[in-house]
Amino acid sequence: MEILKFSEEHNKFRQHVRNFVKTKIMPDVEQWTKDKLMPKSMWKVMGEAGLLCPDMPIEYGGKGGDFLHSVIVSEEMIKSGFFGAAPTAHSDIFVPYIAAYAPEDLKQKYLPGCTSGDVITAIAMTEPDAGSDLASMKTTVEEDGDTVVFNGSKIFISNGIVCDLLILAAKDPLEDDPYKAISLYLVEDGTPGFVRGAKLEKMGMHYQDTAELFFTDCRVPMANLIGDKGGGFKMLMDKLQQERLVVSIWAVCAAEYILEKTLEFYKEHAGPGKDVPKSQANQFALVEMATEVKLARIFLDSLLVDHIAGENVVVETSMEKFWATDMVNRLADRCLDIFGMGGSVDSCPIMKMSMDIKASKIYAGTNEIMKTIIAKYMNL
Ligand SMILES: Cc1cc2nc3c(=O)[nH]c(=O)nc-3n(C[C@H](O)[C@H](O)[C@H](O)COP(=O)(O)OP(=O)(O)OC[C@H]3O[C@@H](n4cnc5c(N)ncnc54)[C@H](O)[C@@H]3O)c2cc1C
Known part of the structure; x- marks a missing residue:
């Protein structure tokens, strides 16, 4: 079921991003994790390759893409195993405040650098x-x-x-x-x-x-x-729809990544004489998780369509944010169980992603705050 309509050009961009992540990011992620920082020089490499602010208009130094280009960058990074929230938060959460609200001279001064990676x-x-x-x-x-x-x-x-x-x-x-x-x-x-x-x-x-x-x-x-x-509070509230959608993209993509890696592991390691039991308990858990991931994806994509069309989907976005970030954390815990002891070591293919996604329940408004927003709109 395809809800998002990607053009030929989007598909080419996806291939480019996928290749970039594979060749220029993944080989260095372990070092950045040890250093506890991606080097600033990498921001410029990403900017040059068009991965920063891909929806920036041409007059501000961008490539004139749309929000689907931004979605592609998040999807390709996370599905390759790099959570990469710093550059995507820059592109899709922080810079939009400058693009939407800064006076023209400040836009001219800063936006080209935000796109090239010179201004983080x-x-x-x-x-x-x-x-x-x-x-x-x-x-x-x-x-x-x-x-x-x-x-x-x-x-x-x-x-x-x-x-x-x-x-x-x-x-x-x-x-x-x-x-x-x-x-x-x-x-x-x-x-x-x-x-x-x-x-x-x-x-x-x-x-x-x-x-x-x-x-x-x-x-x-x-x-x-x-x-x-004095308009700060209103601007922060106005931009939260996109911020919570971006966090929902991260959560759904992380869930898809963790599930895919767990299914690969299960298919290889479960069965008679192997280290994981091919039990109905494991099968049902995997089936239930696959269903939840599918539901979260369909809800997310339909919200992306509405968001790109300029509709107000604050309530639905708050629902997806709390549900998808709770879901991915439940899923990560259950999948780590399937890996047994192997789930607790760095080399486990889902361990780092499971840790990276943990705080998504907190930032962009905690999941309890999401429920207070929804309760208010439901007149409860
Ligand atoms: C990894 C990470 C990155 C972040 N990046 C940024 C950033 O770039 N910029 C920035 O400004 N902030 C950032 N934050 C901060 C984040 O926005 C806050 O942590 C978040 O808003 C929650 O605030 P708090 O931690 O003070 O928790 P509190 O507000 O103190 O909440 C504590 C607990 O009480 C609950 N609670 C609070 N109020 C209510 C209520 N009214 N009803 C029901 N329950 C309630 C909360 O849900 C939570 O469980 C980041 C946080 C993290 C973890």
């Missing part, structure tokens, strides 16, 4: 005491002449260490309504008062950094505002 982006919303409840953020922004000054800190910021350009959410202390107090600004690497803290040690996604960031009297031109002053 990050977005800083979360704080130690403001995760799900963003309205309670404490980082302040105060006007001073034609500049603004930031004070505060952020945590769990993807690409926080490697970013050249940060989209920073900060609050006007003079505005009482927390939903009208947040604005988004661009902060360049090297701006005095912008200091990177610890690169956090985490359970998966070792080839990308997640970091703490600190701002002490950090000053940028007022012209670095993107969107309306």
